[in-house]
Amino acid sequence: MTRPDISFNVNKLCQFMHASTFSHFQAAKRLLRYLKGTVNHGILLTKSYVLALTCYTNADWTSYLDDRRSTSGFYLFLGSNLISWSFSKQKVVSRSSAKSEYRGLSNAAAEVL
Template sequence: MVLIYVGDIIVTGNNTLLLKQFISQLNTKFALKDLGPLHFFFGIEVHRDESSLYLNQGKYVKELLSRTGMLHLKPCQTPMTTGKSQSKFDGEPLQNPTEYRSIIGGLQYLTHTRPDLSFAVNKLSLFLQAPTSAHWSAAKRVLRYLKGMINHGLHIKFANHLSLRGYLDSDWACYPDDRRSVAGYCVYLGDTLVSWSSKKQVVVSRSSTESEYRALAHVLAEISWITS
């Protein structure tokens, strides 16, 4: 398998000889620099042991906290508080919404290896157009959560079976401004999490059952795509 982004290339496979031949052939056409086993790629750190890969963005998290002046924050155990759902009318409008948008953009990139952030970041992304002081406080809580769990990430491990399993849930009419639902799912290949999502549904569901069926349709579509 070959993954290419601009000038950076990851080449992977289960035959070392073929990999070396492929890299040699590429080198005859293009000027290449072989950096050896993968350790770092676009902010994602890769660590190995005998049977597993670990992906995290610890360095990126530290840079994000430093850039936003949040390294001094006291960590918290959860990325969000429970209770009343946030509304676009909560709080006072921010005088400089650019900083809020920059932080949310940085958090969105973190969801590549941090599925635990998907729900919170998706919710905060809804207020990019006109963020308020309440939304800013919620964003800072996510950063406090990251402060205490900088090196968390994905564990890609060996499994004797490679069956696909999907899990889903929905929260009916949880958005107070438009009464839409949020649906989330995660898909496992063997024991490894390979796909996840948390997003607001595009239509208003008239019942919790309808909301659940829409969530089911989303995860089935994802599993069909992975299978193909």
């Protein structure tokens, strides 16, 4: 939960866990080498005097060519501290980039509430 920089790679590797190939094994080794070099990275929580809740969202329309589903995600900050984040495939196929963005925005709004 404290390493959002590897979340996409871990998610993608987990999708092929039961039917992995040599290229998946190479990607897993590359991820482990990256982790070895970045052991001091992570989310740092600092004292913040401003308690403003800020949310950033984004969506990528039809980013997966195999099933045409979009990816959406959000970052939620309290002051300068990241308190929640999520990236996932959307459950339905969007017909436009605007619908994909609205679905991502509604997921983020639900998390904020």
